[in-house]
Amino acid sequence: MAGSIQDTFFEECEELLEAMDEGLTAIEGGDQDPEIVNAVFRAVHSIKGGAGAFGMEELVAFAHKFETVFDDVRSNKLQLDPKLIQLLFRASDHLADLVTRARDGGQTDAEHHDVLIKALEEYIDEEEEEIVFEPMGFGGLDMGGLPDLPLPDLDAMAGGMIDTASTTPMETLYKVRFHPLKEMFATGNEPFFLLQALSDLGTMDVTLDDSELPGFDVMDLDENYLAWNIELRSKEPRSAVEAVFEFVEGLCELTIDTEEVEASEVPGDADGDAALSALNDAFGTAPAEDEPVAAPAPLAEVAPEEPKPAPVAEPKPAAAPVKAEENTPPPAKSESRGPKPTLRVELERVDRLINAVGELIINHSMLAQQIANLDAGDVRDVEIELEGFKNLARDIQEGVMAIRAQPVKPLFQRMARIVREASSATGKNCKLVTEGEATEVDKTVIERLSDPLTHILRNAVDHGVEKPEDREAAGKSKMGEIRLSASHRSGSVYIEVRDDGAGVNRPRVKQIAIDKGLIPENAELTDNEIDNLLFLPGFSTAKEISNLSGRGVGMDVVKNAVTSLGGRVNVTSTPGKGSVFSIILPLTLAVMDGMVVSVGGQTMVVPITSIVETMRGNDEMLSNLGADGTLLSIRGSFVPVCDVANALGLKDPFSDHQQPGVFLLVETETGQRCALAVDDIHDQRQVVIKSLDGVCGNIDGVSAATILGDGKIAMILDPESIIAASPAAAFDPDRRMSNASAS
Amino acid sequence: MQAQAELRHAEHSEFVSFTVTGQAFCLQIKQIREIRRWSPVTVLPHAPHDVLGVMNLRGAVIPIYDLSARFGLETTEASERNVVIVVAVQDKPVGLLAESVSEIISINPDDIQETPAVDSRNTMEFIQGIISHDGGMVRIINLEAVISVPEQVF
CATH class of the missing domain: 1.10.287 (Helix Hairpins)
Incomplete structure (x- = not known):
C-alpha cells in the first residue's frame, strides 16, 4: 500500500517537476505573471510535502531552501535577475536529481548539493530559516491531496509568528467568510484542518452559516451549502491568514476583512484551545442539524458535503470584488492553467x-x-x-x-537541462529554444529519442557553438542559440536541432575520414555528403577527447538509434551559420500504409510514403549505362533503376532474367530519385508492422515485417537502404566511395 | 549449463526424439512448445544459409532454422513431410526444421553419456550428451548453443 502511494508520489513529482521547469522557462523568457511564480512555488512545495510524508529528509531540506527563496520572490522581497534565475534552474535540476535518487537510490553529487544550498542560502533572510519537518498522515495522499496538505507550512509560519509578535503590538480582527465549493472536497481538502490552522494564529470565533441549506427534496448531495464566518483576533499579518487558505485558492469563496483592534489581553494557549473546542462544537452541531442521514462518527468529513440548489447568489457577488482586491487569481484562471483530467493506465x-x-x-x-x-x-x-x-x-x-x-514537451525539457550542463562544462553560453513542444509522438519513440537527442545537443554545444570570444569576433551575439523543434509533416515526425555555430568544418571532417580510412583519399564528395560523414561509425571530430561528447562513440550511435526506430537522420550545414540535424521518424510504430508488391517470387510491402509514383515500363523507356547500369526515362529525365530482387539477393544477378515490368519511383531524403523495379503490384493496404528485432539482426533493405491476409509474412522494404545497397547506387557518390574503399 | 544440471537432477526425464538428415537427435520435452507441419516460410534477404526464413505463429514473427545445415550437415529440402519444432530460446519462440519426429523416450539421467571427444568443434558445442536407445545413439541438443538470439539494438 505504502509502496503504491509512493509510486503515486513519484508520478506526481514528475508532473510537478515538469510544471516547475515550464514555469522557470517562462520566467526566464521574461513572463512577469505572478501566477507563474506561484505555480513554481506550489510545485516545489508539493514535492516537499510529499517527500516529508515519506521521510525523505534530504529532499525535504533542499526543497525547503528552494521554496523559501521562491517565497521571497513571490512576495517581491527578491528580484528575479538572470543570476538568480540561473541558480533556480540549477536548483530545479538538482531537485529532480534528488527525486530520482529518492526513487531509485544511488548517490547524488554531495559537493554540488552543498554548493547549491549555500548559493540558495545567500538569498534567504536568516531569521526565516528554520527547517520544520513534519511527516503528514497518509490519509490525504490517496485522494490526490498531496499538494494541498498545508501542515508543514503552518509550522513554518508558527515559527515566524514568534518573531513578528514582538514587533507588532496591535492585534488585527479578521472577519473571514469561508465558503468551500464542492470542488474543494473533490480534491480531498478538509475545512477542519484549515480552521484548525487558523486557530493557531490567534483567538477565533467560528459561526456556521447554514442559511443556504435547502430542503431535502432539492438537496444535491455533492454540493456544499455551508459556510463559516470566522472572527479571528491575531497579531499575524494578513498574509499569514491568507497563507492558511493558500492551497484552496479557487476552490472556495473567501473574503477577508480586517479591523485594527487593541491587543487582547489573553492571547494564550488556553484561548487557542477554547477556539478549538468552539470549532469542534461548530462541527459537532452542524451535521446533527443539517443532515440526519450522516453518521455522526466522521463528522468533520461528512458535514461539509451539503447540497445547495442555487449556487450562492448572495455571497458570491460579495466575494468577487474582495477577491480581486486581494489579488487572488480567480478560479477560472487557475483551472485553465491546470492540466486536463487524465487517466493513468499501465x-x-x-x-x-x-x-x-x-x-x-x-x-x-x-x-x-x-x-x-x-x-x-x-x-x-x-x-x-x-x-x-x-x-x-x-x-x-x-x-x-x-x-x-x-507530447515531446517533457523530453524537450530534459534537453534544456542537457544544454545547460553542457554549456557550463564547456564554458560556452548557449540557450535552448524549443518549438512545437505539443507535437505528439509515440511513447516508445520519445523514450528512445532521449539518447540520440542528448548526443546531438551535446555535440551542438561542444562542437557546433563557438566559444564566446570567437562568436564575438564573428559578429554574432555571445549567447549561442540551439533551436530544438518538432513538427508533423506528411505522416512523419520531424525533429530538428539547429545551432547557430560555426557549421561543420568540412576540410577537417574529410581529412579525418581519410585518415581513419573511412573514405579513399581521392573521394569526391558533395558538401552534404561530407557533412553526413559524421554519422560513419568510428568517426569523432573532437581534437582531444572532451568529457562531454567525445566518448569514443560518435554520431553513428545516433544514426543507429534513429534507424532502429524506422527513422533517418541527416545533417546539413552552412559554414559560419550553423548546422541542422534533422531526424525524421514514422508517426506510429504499429501500422502504416503500404503497397503490396511481388519481388523475386516473394510478396513484400513498400511504404506508401516513400513512393512518388508507379508506372509500367517497357523496353523503350530503359537504356543501359555502362556494364550494369540501367536508366529509366520518365518524361524526358533519366532515373537510375534499382532491381529490388537483385539488391536483396533474391536472385542471381548474372542470370539472364527478364526485365521486371513495374517501377516504383521513390525519392530519398536527400531528394535523390530512383526507380525500384519489382515484378508486380498487387494491392495497397494498411499493414501492421511486426518488428524483426530479436528475430534476426538488421537486414539491409528491410525495415520490418508484416502479416498478410493469407497469414504469410511479408517483408517491409526500406527503399532508402535498398538504393544504398544496389548497383544503382553507382550513381550515388556514397556508394562510389564505399566501392572504392572495398576494392 | 543450467540445462545440464537439470538433466542430472531429474529422476526420469522425457525426451522427444527426431531425425535430422538421418541422424537421431532429441530435446527435453519441456523445452518444446509445439510441433507443426512444415509450411513455406518467408525468405529473409541476406540471411545465412541455415536460416530458412520467418513464419507466422499466431501473429508472432518467428525465425526458422534448418537444424541440418546448422549442424554442418546437408541443407534440407523442406517438404510437407517435414516438421517444425517450436522451442523457446530466452523466452523467444524459434522454429527448428527437422526431418520427422520419432517418439517420446523416457531417460534415466544416469544413462546420459558425455559426448565423446570427436574432431568437430561444432558437434562438441551443440551436443550436450548422448544416450543409447534401441540399439542406436540419440544426441541431446544443447539448445542455447545451437540458437543464439540476436541482440536487440538498444
Missing part, C-alpha cells in the same frame, strides 16, 4: 490493446481475401459492410495509437 494494458487491434486489422484483410476468393455470386453487400469494418478498425487503431502518443 502501459502494458495499452500495448495489449494495440496488439489486439493489430490482429483485428490482419483479421480484416484475411476476411476480405476469403470473401474475394469466395465463389458466391453477388457479394457487394458484404463488401460494403466489410469496408465499414475496415473504417472502424482504423478508427480504433488511431484511437489506441493516440493513447500512446505523448
Whole structure:
C-alpha cells in the first residue's frame, strides 16, 4: 500500500517537476505573471510535502531552501535577475536529481548539493530559516491531496509568528467568510484542518452559516451549502491568514476583512484551545442539524458535503470584488492553467490493446481475401459492410495509437537541462529554444529519442557553438542559440536541432575520414555528403577527447538509434551559420500504409510514403549505362533503376532474367530519385508492422515485417537502404566511395 | 549449463526424439512448445544459409532454422513431410526444421553419456550428451548453443 502511494508520489513529482521547469522557462523568457511564480512555488512545495510524508529528509531540506527563496520572490522581497534565475534552474535540476535518487537510490553529487544550498542560502533572510519537518498522515495522499496538505507550512509560519509578535503590538480582527465549493472536497481538502490552522494564529470565533441549506427534496448531495464566518483576533499579518487558505485558492469563496483592534489581553494557549473546542462544537452541531442521514462518527468529513440548489447568489457577488482586491487569481484562471483530467493506465494494458487491434486489422484483410476468393455470386453487400469494418478498425487503431502518443514537451525539457550542463562544462553560453513542444509522438519513440537527442545537443554545444570570444569576433551575439523543434509533416515526425555555430568544418571532417580510412583519399564528395560523414561509425571530430561528447562513440550511435526506430537522420550545414540535424521518424510504430508488391517470387510491402509514383515500363523507356547500369526515362529525365530482387539477393544477378515490368519511383531524403523495379503490384493496404528485432539482426533493405491476409509474412522494404545497397547506387557518390574503399 | 544440471537432477526425464538428415537427435520435452507441419516460410534477404526464413505463429514473427545445415550437415529440402519444432530460446519462440519426429523416450539421467571427444568443434558445442536407445545413439541438443538470439539494438 505504502509502496503504491509512493509510486503515486513519484508520478506526481514528475508532473510537478515538469510544471516547475515550464514555469522557470517562462520566467526566464521574461513572463512577469505572478501566477507563474506561484505555480513554481506550489510545485516545489508539493514535492516537499510529499517527500516529508515519506521521510525523505534530504529532499525535504533542499526543497525547503528552494521554496523559501521562491517565497521571497513571490512576495517581491527578491528580484528575479538572470543570476538568480540561473541558480533556480540549477536548483530545479538538482531537485529532480534528488527525486530520482529518492526513487531509485544511488548517490547524488554531495559537493554540488552543498554548493547549491549555500548559493540558495545567500538569498534567504536568516531569521526565516528554520527547517520544520513534519511527516503528514497518509490519509490525504490517496485522494490526490498531496499538494494541498498545508501542515508543514503552518509550522513554518508558527515559527515566524514568534518573531513578528514582538514587533507588532496591535492585534488585527479578521472577519473571514469561508465558503468551500464542492470542488474543494473533490480534491480531498478538509475545512477542519484549515480552521484548525487558523486557530493557531490567534483567538477565533467560528459561526456556521447554514442559511443556504435547502430542503431535502432539492438537496444535491455533492454540493456544499455551508459556510463559516470566522472572527479571528491575531497579531499575524494578513498574509499569514491568507497563507492558511493558500492551497484552496479557487476552490472556495473567501473574503477577508480586517479591523485594527487593541491587543487582547489573553492571547494564550488556553484561548487557542477554547477556539478549538468552539470549532469542534461548530462541527459537532452542524451535521446533527443539517443532515440526519450522516453518521455522526466522521463528522468533520461528512458535514461539509451539503447540497445547495442555487449556487450562492448572495455571497458570491460579495466575494468577487474582495477577491480581486486581494489579488487572488480567480478560479477560472487557475483551472485553465491546470492540466486536463487524465487517466493513468499501465502501459502494458495499452500495448495489449494495440496488439489486439493489430490482429483485428490482419483479421480484416484475411476476411476480405476469403470473401474475394469466395465463389458466391453477388457479394457487394458484404463488401460494403466489410469496408465499414475496415473504417472502424482504423478508427480504433488511431484511437489506441493516440493513447500512446505523448507530447515531446517533457523530453524537450530534459534537453534544456542537457544544454545547460553542457554549456557550463564547456564554458560556452548557449540557450535552448524549443518549438512545437505539443507535437505528439509515440511513447516508445520519445523514450528512445532521449539518447540520440542528448548526443546531438551535446555535440551542438561542444562542437557546433563557438566559444564566446570567437562568436564575438564573428559578429554574432555571445549567447549561442540551439533551436530544438518538432513538427508533423506528411505522416512523419520531424525533429530538428539547429545551432547557430560555426557549421561543420568540412576540410577537417574529410581529412579525418581519410585518415581513419573511412573514405579513399581521392573521394569526391558533395558538401552534404561530407557533412553526413559524421554519422560513419568510428568517426569523432573532437581534437582531444572532451568529457562531454567525445566518448569514443560518435554520431553513428545516433544514426543507429534513429534507424532502429524506422527513422533517418541527416545533417546539413552552412559554414559560419550553423548546422541542422534533422531526424525524421514514422508517426506510429504499429501500422502504416503500404503497397503490396511481388519481388523475386516473394510478396513484400513498400511504404506508401516513400513512393512518388508507379508506372509500367517497357523496353523503350530503359537504356543501359555502362556494364550494369540501367536508366529509366520518365518524361524526358533519366532515373537510375534499382532491381529490388537483385539488391536483396533474391536472385542471381548474372542470370539472364527478364526485365521486371513495374517501377516504383521513390525519392530519398536527400531528394535523390530512383526507380525500384519489382515484378508486380498487387494491392495497397494498411499493414501492421511486426518488428524483426530479436528475430534476426538488421537486414539491409528491410525495415520490418508484416502479416498478410493469407497469414504469410511479408517483408517491409526500406527503399532508402535498398538504393544504398544496389548497383544503382553507382550513381550515388556514397556508394562510389564505399566501392572504392572495398576494392 | 543450467540445462545440464537439470538433466542430472531429474529422476526420469522425457525426451522427444527426431531425425535430422538421418541422424537421431532429441530435446527435453519441456523445452518444446509445439510441433507443426512444415509450411513455406518467408525468405529473409541476406540471411545465412541455415536460416530458412520467418513464419507466422499466431501473429508472432518467428525465425526458422534448418537444424541440418546448422549442424554442418546437408541443407534440407523442406517438404510437407517435414516438421517444425517450436522451442523457446530466452523466452523467444524459434522454429527448428527437422526431418520427422520419432517418439517420446523416457531417460534415466544416469544413462546420459558425455559426448565423446570427436574432431568437430561444432558437434562438441551443440551436443550436450548422448544416450543409447534401441540399439542406436540419440544426441541431446544443447539448445542455447545451437540458437543464439540476436541482440536487440538498444
